[in-house]
Amino acid sequence: MEDPEGSLCAICKSSFHIFNERGTSNKIAHHRKYSDLVMSKDVGCFICTWIWSRHPPPRDEGGVTGDPDEQFTIICEIICNESFWQGYECRITFNISCSWAVNYILTVRLSTRKEQRDKYHDMMARPWAKLDPYIGSPxxxxxxxxxxxxxxxxxxxxxxxxxxxxxxxxxxxxxxxxxxxxxxxxxxxxxxxxxxDTGEEDLCCHTxxxxxxxxxxxxxxxxxxxxxxxxxxxxxxxxxxxxxxxxxxxxxxxxxxxxxxxxxxxxxxxxxxxxxxxxxxxxxxxxxxxxxxxxxxxxxxxxxxxxxxxxxxxxxxxxxxRMDNARFLYPFKTNIGIRVRSPSELDYGPWIAWNDSIWIDEIExxxxxxxxxxxxxxxxxxxxxxxxxxxxxxxxxxxxxxxxxxxxxxxNSRKVKDEDYIQRKRGYGYKASRREIIKEKANLQARRGRTELYSGGGISPFFWLTILSTYMTCNLTKDSDKLIAMSGIVKAFRVATGDTYLAGLWKQSLHYGLLWKSTANRGTRIRRNESYAPSWSWASVAAVGTGSGVELCDIYRKEVKPLIQVTDERIVAEPPGGDTTGLLRSAELDIKCKLSYFRYRNDSWWPGRLYVDEYMTDCYGRFEFEYTFFDMSDQVEKFAEAGVIEGTCMPICKVEIGRTLYALMLEHVEGKKFRRVGILQCYCGDHDTRDFSDEWKAWWIDGAMNDLTGVITLV
Structure with a gap:
C-alpha cells in the first residue's frame, strides 16, 4: 500500500472491458455478492474499499441477521465523453443498494489531463505515510x-x-x-x-x-x-x-x-x-x-x-x-485501457483516479x-x-x-457542471451566496444605496433558492422554528438586496418563490404546519415524520417571464411589531393577475385543461395528472378518485423554452380572498393562442404586466 500505483480487482477491470466492447455507457453489473466485495477490499482494490467503507457489514441486532449477499447490489455506469486539450476525463458512478444502510452513489473520476497528472509527482512523496493516524494530533x-x-x-x-x-x-x-x-x-x-490601547497619535504635537x-x-x-x-x-x-x-x-x-x-x-x-x-x-x-x-x-x-x-x-x-487506511484518502495511478473515442481506440493513460464523492460523503x-x-x-x-x-x-x-x-x-479542480449540480449545490450554495452578498454590499456604496434586483445587476434569485432548496431537505424538531431557523440568512440577503421578505419568499422574485411543490403526490404524508404560515408559503406544510416534504421546481436557472405583480403586502409578526423574519400572526398578499380556470377529467387523453374564461369555453393549455401537485395528502387522494374536478387558478409565470406555464390552484375563501391548494404545470403551444382575443394574446405572448386585469388576496 506504499506505492502510488493503485490496485483494482478483476471485477472492476472487467467493467472497463465491458464498457470498451459495448461502445456505450449502458449500466454494467458490478459485484453481485457482498462477500465478493469484501474479498476485493481485503486484497486492496481501491474502488471496492471506497464502497465498503460506506457499507460495512450489517450489525447483528438481537442475534438475527439476514444474508448480506441477498440484500446487496451494485450497478456501475462509465462515461468517457469529456475530452480536453491536454487529455481526457472519465466518470464512473456506482449505485449501491442494500437492506442495512441507505442507498449510496459513489463517483470515481479518472483523468489523463496534465493538471491531474501533475498530482502524481506529489504522490511520489507518499504523503499518506506521513499522515498521523489520529485526528486531533499535534x-x-x-x-x-x-x-x-x-x-x-x-x-x-x-x-x-x-x-x-x-x-x-x-x-x-x-x-x-x-x-x-x-x-x-x-x-x-x-x-x-x-x-x-488604540495607540493613536496626537496630530498637534506628533506624539x-x-x-x-x-x-x-x-x-x-x-x-x-x-x-x-x-x-x-x-x-x-x-x-x-x-x-x-x-x-x-x-x-x-x-x-x-x-x-x-x-x-x-x-x-x-x-x-x-x-x-x-x-x-x-x-x-x-x-x-x-x-x-x-x-x-x-x-x-x-x-x-x-x-x-x-x-x-x-x-x-x-x-x-x-481515522476510520479508513490513510492510503485510501489519496488518489492512485493506473494504466488500464479505456475507450475514449471508439471501441478500437483505447487510452492507457496513465490515468489518475480519485474518489470524487469524498466531500459529498464526509460533509454534505x-x-x-x-x-x-x-x-x-x-x-x-x-x-x-x-x-x-x-x-x-x-x-x-x-x-x-x-x-x-x-x-x-x-x-475542487473542476467547475460545477450540470450533471454534478444536484450533488454539489449544497456546498456550492453556502459560500457562493455569502460571497455574492459581500460583493453586493460593497457595490451599494458605489450606487449610493440604490439596489438593482435580479436584472442587469444585484443578487440573482439563484443564490437564495439554492440555499432554500438545501434547507428544505433538512429536519426541525419544532414546526415553529421553520422560519426562525433561517432568519439570519434572510437578514443577510435583505441588507444586500433591499428586497421585501414575505414569509419565506421575496417580493421581487415572487414568481420564483411560489413555485414550490409538496411531495404528497409521491406518497409522502403532508400536513399543515402547526405554527402559522400563509398557504402560499412553503413553510405552511410539513411532512409526517422526517424531512420537509417540500421541494422547488427547478426552473430558477431558466428564462422565466412573470405573469403576476404584488400590489400590497400585510405581514404581521408575533407579537405585532416584532421580527417579520420569525413567528407570524398573519400574512396576506394583494396580487394583480389574470385568473384562469381548470377542469380535470379522468377519462380524457389530455385529462387536464386550462381555460381563459370562467365558463370554460376557450382552452389555452393542457396538463396531465403527474404535473399536478396538490399541497396536502387528502387533496391528492380526492383528486385521484374524482371523475371531474374544476377550479380556479392563477398563472404565475411561463418558461420560454417549451412554452410551459406554471399556475397556482386556488380555493375560494370569501370575497376576493383565496387560499393556495397546489400548483400545476401546463403546456401551452403557440397554436393554442390563435383564437384568443387581442387582450389575451398580449398577455400570453408578450407577458405584458399592464394587461393584468384583476387583484386577488392570497391568505
Whole structure:
C-alpha cells in the first residue's frame, strides 16, 4: 500500500472491458455478492474499499441477521465523453443498494489531463505515510494553524469577521483558558470584555497618546447534533452555579470536551455552545437568544462542525483514529485501457483516479447537515472546521483544505457542471451566496444605496433558492422554528438586496418563490404546519415524520417571464411589531393577475385543461395528472378518485423554452380572498393562442404586466 500505483480487482477491470466492447455507457453489473466485495477490499482494490467503507457489514441486532449477499447490489455506469486539450476525463458512478444502510452513489473520476497528472509527482512523496493516524494530533493542529494564518493573510476582504474589531459578543460564553488544568467556566458578556490601547497619535504635537477602549475578544462556536438530551450537558437554573464555578472537563460530553481542548490548544479563550450558553429551561431566554443566534455565528472567528460518525452524537467526540487506511484518502495511478473515442481506440493513460464523492460523503451528506438550524450556522460562519470520520476539513469564503490536501485539489479542480449540480449545490450554495452578498454590499456604496434586483445587476434569485432548496431537505424538531431557523440568512440577503421578505419568499422574485411543490403526490404524508404560515408559503406544510416534504421546481436557472405583480403586502409578526423574519400572526398578499380556470377529467387523453374564461369555453393549455401537485395528502387522494374536478387558478409565470406555464390552484375563501391548494404545470403551444382575443394574446405572448386585469388576496 506504499506505492502510488493503485490496485483494482478483476471485477472492476472487467467493467472497463465491458464498457470498451459495448461502445456505450449502458449500466454494467458490478459485484453481485457482498462477500465478493469484501474479498476485493481485503486484497486492496481501491474502488471496492471506497464502497465498503460506506457499507460495512450489517450489525447483528438481537442475534438475527439476514444474508448480506441477498440484500446487496451494485450497478456501475462509465462515461468517457469529456475530452480536453491536454487529455481526457472519465466518470464512473456506482449505485449501491442494500437492506442495512441507505442507498449510496459513489463517483470515481479518472483523468489523463496534465493538471491531474501533475498530482502524481506529489504522490511520489507518499504523503499518506506521513499522515498521523489520529485526528486531533499535534500534526492536525499544525495544519489548522497554517490554514488560519493563510486565511487571515490572503482573504482579508472576504473572511475578516466583525469580532476582530470587537463589535459583537454573545450573552454568555465558555471560558476555556484553564482547560489545561481540567476546567471550563461559564462567563457573561461583561466578564469577557477587555481593554485595548488604540495607540493613536496626537496630530498637534506628533506624539503618541494612549487611549483605552473596551472591546470583545474573538470567540469560536460549535455546530453539533444533540442526540439524547439527557446525555449532554445543559445550562439550566440548577446547573448555572456549577458552570460558573467551573465544571471538570471529564464531566463534559466527548464532543464538548474535545471542542474545548481544541480551541484552547489553538491559543483562543472563548467558545460558544448552544446547550451551555442558553438556558434550556427558560422559554423567554431561548426566544431572546434565538433572535441573536444569527449574530452569534456571523461574528464568530471560526465554527467547529462536529460531524460524528457515532450512532449517539453525544458519544462521538472530535478526536479519534481515522476510520479508513490513510492510503485510501489519496488518489492512485493506473494504466488500464479505456475507450475514449471508439471501441478500437483505447487510452492507457496513465490515468489518475480519485474518489470524487469524498466531500459529498464526509460533509454534505453527514447527519449533522440534515439539521435545519445548521444550514444557517454554516451559511453565516465565515470559517468552518469540519471534523469528519477520516480527517479535518477547512472551509472559508476563500478556499477549502483538508489534511490530505491532494484530494481537495482534485475534487475542487473542476467547475460545477450540470450533471454534478444536484450533488454539489449544497456546498456550492453556502459560500457562493455569502460571497455574492459581500460583493453586493460593497457595490451599494458605489450606487449610493440604490439596489438593482435580479436584472442587469444585484443578487440573482439563484443564490437564495439554492440555499432554500438545501434547507428544505433538512429536519426541525419544532414546526415553529421553520422560519426562525433561517432568519439570519434572510437578514443577510435583505441588507444586500433591499428586497421585501414575505414569509419565506421575496417580493421581487415572487414568481420564483411560489413555485414550490409538496411531495404528497409521491406518497409522502403532508400536513399543515402547526405554527402559522400563509398557504402560499412553503413553510405552511410539513411532512409526517422526517424531512420537509417540500421541494422547488427547478426552473430558477431558466428564462422565466412573470405573469403576476404584488400590489400590497400585510405581514404581521408575533407579537405585532416584532421580527417579520420569525413567528407570524398573519400574512396576506394583494396580487394583480389574470385568473384562469381548470377542469380535470379522468377519462380524457389530455385529462387536464386550462381555460381563459370562467365558463370554460376557450382552452389555452393542457396538463396531465403527474404535473399536478396538490399541497396536502387528502387533496391528492380526492383528486385521484374524482371523475371531474374544476377550479380556479392563477398563472404565475411561463418558461420560454417549451412554452410551459406554471399556475397556482386556488380555493375560494370569501370575497376576493383565496387560499393556495397546489400548483400545476401546463403546456401551452403557440397554436393554442390563435383564437384568443387581442387582450389575451398580449398577455400570453408578450407577458405584458399592464394587461393584468384583476387583484386577488392570497391568505
Amino acid at each position: 500534526q492536525s493542529l499544525e495544519s489548522v494553524q497554517s490554514w488560519i494564518s493563510s486565511c487571515e493573510k490572503s482573504h482579508e476582504d472576504l473572511c475578516r469577521s466583525p469580532t476582530e474589531a470587537g463589535a459583537f459578543f454573545p450573552t454568555r460564553i465558555l471560558d476555556v483558558q484553564k482547560a489545561c488544568c481540567g476546567y471550563v467556566f461559564l462567563r457573561s458578556r461583561d466578564e469577557a470584555m477587555v481593554q485595548r 503618541p497618546t494612549s487611549t483605552l477602549e473596551h472591546v470583545y475578544p474573538a470567540y469560536w462556536t460549535l455546530s453539533h447534533r444533540w442526540g439524547d438530551p439527557s446525555k449532554i450537558n445543559q445550562l439550566c437554573k440548577e446547573t448555572e452555579h456549577q458552570l460558573r464555578a467551573g465544571i471538570p472537563l471529564d464531566e463534559l460530553s466527548p464532543t464538548f470536551r474535545d471542542a474545548t481542548l481544541f480551541v484552547h490548544r489553538l491559543g483562543y479563550r472563548y467558545l460558544w455552545i448552544d446547550s451551555l450558553c442558553i438556558f434550556q429551561d427558560s422559554e423567554v431566554d431561548w426566544q431572546r437568544e434565538a433572535d441573536i443566534m444569527a449574530d452569534v455565528y456571523r461574528n464568530s472567528f471560526c465554527n467547529i462542525s462536529a460531524i460524528s460518525p457515532s450512532i449517539d452524537p453525544s458519544l462521538g467526540g472530535l478526536f479519534r483514529q 451528506s453527514a447527519a449533522l447537515h440534515t439539521r435545519g438550524w445548521v444550514v444557517q450556522e454554516r451559511f453565516l460562519s465565515t470559517r468552518i472546521i469540519h471534523f469528519t470520520r477520516n480527517q479535518i476539513y477547512w472551509e472559508c469564503l476563500g478556499c477549502t483544505h483538508c489534511e490530505a490536501d491532494i484530494m481537495i485539489g482534485l475534487v
